[in-house]
Amino acid sequence: MTTEQNTDPAGKVGKVVKSEEEWRKLLKPSEFHVLREAGTERPFTGEYTDTKTQGVYRCRACGTELFRSDEKFESHCGWPSFFAPLAEDRVRYITDTSLGMRRVEVRCATCDSHLGHVFEGEGYPTPTDLRYCINSISLTLEPADQP
Template sequence: MSAAGGVFEQRTRTAAGAPATGEEETSVTAQQQPADPAAQVGRVIKSEAEWRAQLSPEEYHVLREAGTERPFTGEYTDTTTEGVYRCRACSAELFRSDTKFESHCGWPSFFTPLAEERVRYVEDLSMGVRRTEVRCARCDSHLGHVFSGEGYDTPTDLRYCINSVSLTLEPASQA
């Protein structure tokens, strides 16, 4: 994932989205950064019971089990409000509204994160295709996936396809 920079972790995921067990789990750094970029933004670690108590069932499914909300149903799919998008689980600032664009894919799309150390990348081999999962570097919650080379007229040629349920929007008037 050199186009996006940051840390790229190669990890095989099962069809259900859970990490596979065994020796297939490895870590690869795409560019020179600390081994754990999450340390830069204050790591949040909770038990699964704590996450279940904090999150709704849908939020838990997407954020903690790498699920996906149905397309065109999310709260922020068509939102044009200026502000900062935060991780719903830990409130880390992840994306700014000025990087959001209309991709007509059914989920909010951004062309870059607020800062590379705010997200991490995991190779996702589920669904029979190679994709790059995007996770919150602070709490390790699943956000969505990033795609490149799709022809969108953006500065990065990247599309961060993010589940609305993974985010909260702090309008600019409150920021």
């Protein structure tokens, strides 16, 4: 994991670019606050915190596939937790020191929407020793086809 900003050769971040007004029309106010203003939903209130549904989690703003339920685990932190994104090129990382401590913000690489933060070294029994702490409101869940 790198904490550098991912940019294309032209220096642009993401592939979906909309004005603030366009995002406001597309998203509910609570979604806009988290996705576009880097807000955080209250712990234990999100619809995906405890879900066991199998499928793909997508960015609520642009629909990019970000995480799979196979990488989701119970961290009991109040937000959905994943130990890895679907692919590293789906997210970008920004060092965040806004609360007087070092955190790594996770954003959608396609539309630059705020998703949550990633933490390492917390001792969870996962293959990566990472916890992607993601706001439910930043995601939609596409359930896997049931046989």
